[in-house]
Amino acid sequence: MRFSTRAIHAGQDPDPATGATIVPIYQTSTYTLEAVGVTKGYDYSRTVNPTRVALERQLAALEDARHCSAFGSGMAATAAVLNLLGAGDHVVVTDDLYGGTYRLFSRVLSRYGLEFTYVDMSDLTEIRAAVRPNTKLFWVETPTNPLLKLIDVRAVAELRRPGQIVAVDNTFATPYLQSPLALGADVVVHSTTKYIGGHSDAIGGAAMTNDDAIAETIKFHQNAVGGVPGPMDAYLVMRGAKTLALRMREHDRNAQAVAEFLAASPDVERVNYPGLETHPQHALAKRQMRGFGGMLSFALRGPAQRALDFVKCTKLFSLAESLGGVESLISIPSRMTHGSIPKEERERRGVTDGLVRLSVGIEDVEDLIEDLGQALEQTRELALR
Ligand code: P1T
Numbered sequence: 284m285r286f287s288t289r290a291i292h293a294g295q296d297p298d299p300a301t302g303a304t305i306v307p308i309y310q311t312s313t314y315t316l317e318a319v320g321v322t323k324g325y326d327y328s329r330t331v332n333p334t335r336v337a338l339e340r341q342l343a344a345l346e347d348a349r350h351c352s353a354f355g356s357g358m359a360a361t362a363a364v365l366n367l368l369g370a371g372d373h374v375v376v377t378d379d380l381y382g383g384t385y386r387l388f389s390r391v392l393s394r395y396g397l398e399f400t401y402v403d404m405s406d407l408t409e410i411r412a413a414v415r416p417n418t419k420l421f422w423v424e425t426p427t428n429p430l431l432k433l434i435d436v437r438a439v440a441e442l443r444r445p446g447q448i449v450a451v452d453n454t455f456a457t458p459y460l461q462s463p464l465a466l467g468a469d470v471v472v473h474s475t476t477k478y479i480g481g482h483s484d485a486i487g488g489a490a491m492t493n494d495d496a497i498a499e500t501i502k503f504h505q506n507a508v509g510g511v512p513g514p515m516d517a518y519l520v521m522r523g524a525k526t527l528a529l530r531m532r533e534h535d536r537n538a539q540a541v542a543e544f545l546a547a548s549p550d551v552e553r554v555n556y557p558g559l560e561t562h563p564q565h566a567l568a569k570r571q572m573r574g575f576g577g578m579l580s581f582a583l584r585g586p587a588q589r590a591l592d593f594v595k596c597t598k599l600f601s602l603a604e605s606l607g608g609v610e611s612l613i614s615i616p617s618r619m620t621h622g623s624i625p626k627e628e629r630e631r632r633g634v635t636d637g638l639v640r641l642s643v644g645i646e647d648v649e650d651l652i653e654d655l656g657q658a659l660e661q662t663r664e665l666a667l668r
Pocket residue numbers: 356357358359381383384424428452454455473474475476486487488604605606620
């Protein structure tokens with residue numbers, strides 16, 4: 284089955300109890316047993332719930348994976364993957380990544396004896412130089428948040444030695460545009476809060492793999508720690524995921540047009556979007572992705588204050604954290620999503636106070652461009668001062 288068909292049919296069998304065509308929201312914490320040890324396959328909803336199982340089958344199919352565990356957030360899914368490691372293990376991590384992932388690694392997991400080295404993973408020599416005898420995991424986010432750098436997943440998988448794991452956070456690209464497992468990764472992680480859910484109405488996460496042993500450990504962690512989504516959120520993500528292909532085609536088209544508009548503007552210093560020929564890794568993006576996605580970031584000409592004013596001037600782009608919904612969002616990563624990275628560290632990586640990030644929605648792109656145009660105009664005076 285092809286992608287759109289899988290998105291609509293995988294895991295979506297009619298309900299065995301009633302024949303309901305759409306998977307019901309099994310809003311129950313527990314299940315009545317026929318006798319001690321005799322169940323219909325369900326005993327307690329932290330362990331297993333039919334709505335969540337349907338979602339997991341659907342999401343596994345989207346990544347062409349044999350296994351999927353769904354979580355209550357992208358961070359819970361990330362934590363579950365890191366649970367594959369133990370004290371004394373070392374992780375090579377992309378230095379441009381979601382601030383919350385950095386916070387989990389640097390302020391939570393490092394207290395448990397895990398070691399992290401942050402490098403620019405768009406440069407393979409930096410990755411090779413960071414590897415230690417105790418390196419167990421390569422943590423890849425591509426395109427990265429918020430600078431939209433690309434990491435060559437196939438190349439990272441090729442330098443992995445036996446016993447090492449390559450995990451890819453595929454949240455920005457989505458399985459519609461990028462298939463990390465096919466490129467050689469061992470595990471894929473998603474914040475399903477974003478494009479997969481697609482409507483900014485649910486928080487969720489997922490981890491997919493074809494490796495039986497990895498899948499078993501993640502499943503164990505899902506039940507033992509309990510970071511599971513409730514049935515209502517599982518349902519919302521599942522409903523959203525059915526239209527992922529349609530939405531991604533529009534996100535991709537709109538973001539390309541917005542990126543070209545910004546790149547042509549004298550008000551804009553630099554645009555980070557893999558779909559632009561000027562992107563330093565445009566060739567890799569074309570090879571590794573089937574489109575360039577709906578996320579971009581850019582630096583305005585003028586002082587950083589111009590960016591702070593700019594995000595107040597847009598009318599269609601809401602000033603908000605998060606991404607991947609049908610509606611357009613705008614943010615200042617350094618002050619919002621990446622605020623937990625120390626300022627010096629952030630600026631060294633290029634996440635300056637003047638950087639603006641867009642999650643380009645699927646509204647009419649002419650309206651989006653007009654909105655950005657009027658915000659550029661309103662803030663132009665400040666740039667000239
Ligand atoms: O918010 P949550 O569902 O827990 O997902 C965390 C997460 C994981 N990975 C990536 C690449 C992400 O971008 C995120 C969350 N990001 C935002 C909230 C944001 O605005 O960038």
